[in-house]
Amino acid sequence: MITLKSFILVGLVICSCLIFGCLNVDESKSVEHNTNNQTSTNILETIDIHYNKEDSNQNNRSNKYNYSCINTTLHRNEILFLKGEYALTINYIDYFEQYVTLSSLYKGDSYSTHFLYTNEIHEIKDSNYEHTIYIIGLDKIYPDETAVDITYAILPNIYQDFDSAEYRLTNIPAIKLSHxxxxxxxxxxxxxxxxxxxxxxxxxxxxxxxxxxxxxxxxxxxxxxxxxxxxxxxxxxxxxxxxxxxxxxxxxxxxxxxxxxxxxxxxxxxxxxxxxxxxxxxxxxxxxxxxxxxxxxxxxxxxxxxxxxxxxxxxxxxxxxxxxxxxxxxxxxxxxxxxxxxxxxxxxxxxxxxxxxxxxxxxxxxxxxxIEHGYPEIGVGFSWTVESYRHKSYVDIDIDIENVGSETANNVVIYTTLESIEDGMVWNHITSNTIETIKVDEKIKYSVSNLTFPSTETTRIGIWISGSNMGTRYVYSDWFSLKT
Missing domain, CATH: 3.10.620 (C8orf32 fold)
Known part of the structure; x- marks a missing residue:
């Protein structure tokens, strides 16, 4: 729905039936002080050392503001809303190196980015870079690099409205966030x-x-x-x-x-x-x-x-x-x-x-x-295995196709070959059935089995993909041979 207000305020409402929202703190799982989670322990110890040091009563330490740690799973690019118009999001996940990039948000806009490694904790300051507002630790990175487990604790400073002239000068439009x-x-x-x-x-x-x-x-x-x-x-x-x-x-x-x-x-x-x-x-x-x-x-x-x-x-x-x-x-x-x-x-x-x-x-x-008109564009990836039996070698090929264009591809045909080093010659080939349509962003898997070539010869895989409303896409492998 689009609305035009009397003072020329235009509302542009983008609707969707997709289902995947943001994560609210209230939906996270709260962890008590006696948790066995090492990150939670480290965070509470940090609070004890740095933020309750004015409290001389040992028995009251970590209880002055009723601190608790929150454990939750956060997906990449998902927004986790905290308090006082602050939020955070994970932009990048690297499972191999075991780190993520974390963006701190105020009023929906990123004002700082941090590298966060597993089993480390970070103290995040407000948008004026003066007061620590929450402490966060990275517990686990999922192997598919789509989500992480984090633990964090919110400090009282997050509720204060710090005036940041530097922040205002960034000219990032003001926003309002909901779930x-x-x-x-x-x-x-x-x-x-x-x-x-x-x-x-x-x-x-x-x-x-x-x-x-x-x-x-x-x-x-x-x-x-x-x-x-x-x-x-x-x-x-x-x-x-x-x-x-x-x-x-x-x-x-x-x-x-x-x-x-x-x-x-x-x-x-x-x-x-x-x-x-x-x-x-x-x-x-x-x-x-x-x-x-x-x-x-x-x-x-x-x-x-x-x-x-x-x-x-x-x-x-x-x-x-x-x-x-x-x-x-x-x-x-x-x-x-x-x-x-x-x-x-x-x-x-x-x-x-x-x-x-x-x-x-x-x-x-x-x-x-x-910029004239949209058209299909086919992205191609493939892998293969080779087995040799007597004088023949057999190749199985798995082909992944995605339409990364801006129009549906029509009447698509995949022509797969084992090429000879002699120009224009092939050892074996196969043509797929016609794929009537491949929509934008649609992915297709296609497999070829038992293409053969002489075990004493050299070959490479060549794949041609064509359609009635697109040009021909040609991809190929390196040359390979099973000669000993």
Whole structure:
């Protein structure tokens, strides 16, 4: 549901039937002081040493504030709500190295990130970095790297409202959190006029996006079919804001540009633990910001929905938007692609106009990705085993296919071969039955058994995947042989 309030407050409500919410403290399991959990013991000892030292009565130690430790299981990217508008989330889990990255949240926004190893405890300070508000320890990491067990204790400082000028200056939009939803307020100025957009998101939707593959071409982040309604609603609200502020339609793209440019820069390493992690537009809006590719994907999606011819411009270490102009409106720097001029548009800071390019990129070569229409893109992985019997070797192949594109793949056929080192020759091959459709994000498993080649020869696996509305994808293994 979308509502427009009298003072031009726009509500954008994202609905979902997905089931997976956030974790509330009240649903966690409380552990008494006499627990055998070593992390709980370490946390209580820390409280005794540092936070009750003014209490001279030994019998009252650890009881002054009725401390207790809480044990719970927390999934990756799940938000654990604490008290006083504080929360935490686990962004990255590494089972092999036995550590996680923990983000501390205040009013829904991350203000610090920590590395937390198993059997260690951390003292987490408030958003002003002055007072410890909770102590947390990592008990266990699950082997599939989807969840961890933690123990924590909340300190009284969490209930105090510390005023942080440094925090306010980050320009991260104010939010309100509930068990299953989050509401963000986005405030920015256009031509000295204040604008306000309010959007409500279901945490379950964010969980859905967080599990999706990042191994896809830039275009598919922009043309993703799962966010078409979301982008359409967002574009409509920007149009309504423009009209209610007295602007005509030709000002709408500039208002959209100013909105995206006003979002704070949040690096991938801080927000996810990864060096590079492209976000879908929903995720960027949910987080309230992002890095260059995130803001560029978001702006390209909005402008494309509004009917503008745009592209993504990939430069060394940077992504921007290109906007096509065939009416001579824009001036300045542009990149030409297939006869079109795409004027450079910076998204990571306010004030940049089409055609204005940062000095460090003026002489850089670029790859242009026009945003025209969605299409299927097939990701392929495979493994195999080989057995030899007398003069023949037998190969079994397991193939994993996923449509990481932005349109359903139709009439897909998989052609699997054992190739010969002689060009164009194969030892054996098999063609699958036609797979009528593979939807976006759908995964298919396909197995081939007993493809043969002479045991004295060299071969490699070659796999061709084609469809009626897509090109052919070809992947292959290294050459191998069973010669002794």
């Amino acid at each position: 299953d939803q989050m509401t963000r307020n986005y405030e920015w100025n256009y031509k000295s006029q204040p604008f306000l957009l309010q959007a409500t998101y279901n945490h379950a939707d964010y969980m859905f996006y967080s599990e999706r593959s990042r191994q896809r071409t830039w275009v598919h982040f922009v043309k993703d079919p799962y966010h078409s309604d979301f982008i359409a609603q967002l574009s409509e609200q920007l149009e309504l804001l423009a009209y209610n502020h007295g602007y005509e339609r030709d000002e709408i793209p500039y208002i959209a540009i100013s909105f995206v440019q006003s979002l704070p820069y949040i690096s991938d390493s801080v927000s996810t633990g990864y060096d590079q992690y492209a976000r879908f537009p929903f995720e960027t809006m949910y987080y309230g910001g992002g890095d260059c590719e995130d803001s560029s994907i978001l702006l390209a999606a909005i402008l494309n929905n509004l009917g503008y011819d745009v592209a993504l411009i990939e430069l060394p270490g940077h992504i921007a938007v290109g906007i096509h102009d065939n009416e001579g409106i824009f001036h300045g720097s542009y990149y030409e692609h297939e006869g079109k001029k795409y004027f450079y548009l910076e998204t990571t800071n306010s004030g940049w106009k089409p055609g204005e390019i940062p000095e460090e990129f003026k002489d850089s070569k670029a790859i242009i990705y026009p």
